[in-house]
Amino acid sequence: MVSLPEELEAREAAARRRVEELRSEIAELTLRLEAAQEDLSRWEITRETVTKVLAELSAAEPDAEAKAPVEPELKSPPHGAGVVMVPPWREGLAATVLPDVYRDIMEVLADAPGPLQAKQIVPRIGLPATAGKIEGTRAKLKRLVERGWLIENAPGRFALARRDAGIDPLNPR
The missing domain is CATH 1.20.5 (Single alpha-helices involved in coiled-coils or other helix-helix interfaces)
Structure with missing residues (x-):
């Protein structure tokens, strides 16, 4: 029993x-x-x-x-489908949960000897170094900072937010 x-x-x-x-x-x-x-x-x-x-x-x-062609009414992209694309960092959460481009950014920063700027990251993730791509990447970097994955230790200079020296944020335990 x-x-x-x-x-x-x-x-x-x-x-x-x-x-x-x-x-x-x-x-x-x-x-x-x-x-x-x-x-x-x-x-x-x-x-x-x-x-x-x-x-x-x-x-x-x-x-x-x-x-002159009549310009069609432009629809705005859907806002907030109820899914957080970049979840807030928490203990034990690995970067594998991030979308591909965010993981690429995390890998570049993990390999870097120090903080990097968006314009240094863009070519390393395989994008052309155009103003639009740099600004888009900067927005992603800021989002990663807001969610606790990265730190911005000087304006425009990003690095991994290392909470524990023994934890690799790119690989789960």
């Missing part, structure tokens, strides 16, 4: 396993959502660029007033 404490322990263990399974599913869905949002962003930028180029070409024609 099973005792009540043993039965409670068994049920608690089953609940704990289910929580871990759900956390794993959330991490996978988070990665998929990040990729889908990046794809959506690229399509929106492409559409906006084509609309702008067509408008400029039409303006250059003599009868531009009659042929």
Whole structure:
């Protein structure tokens, strides 16, 4: 006969396993959502660029007033789908939960001898060193600082937030 404490322990263990399974599913869905949002962003930028180029070409024609394309109403990207793409850092949480580009940033900073600026990180993660890519990366760095993954020990200079010398934030324990 099973005792009540043993039965409670068994049920608690089953609940704990289910929580871990759900956390794993959330991490996978988070990665998929990040990729889908990046794809959506690229399509929106492409559409906006084509609309702008067509408008400029039409303006250059003599009868531009009659042929100017009507610019479609631009939809703003969805705000907050209820998913935190960069979770706040907590004890035991590894950088593997972060979206790919954030993990790349963390790896670059882990390999760096000291703090780096966004313009130094961009080429190391495989992006062209354009103003837009640098500013986008700077925004990601600031987000990582806000969530406790990085520190900004001087304005514009980022480094890993090392809470414990024995813990590698890029690899789980």
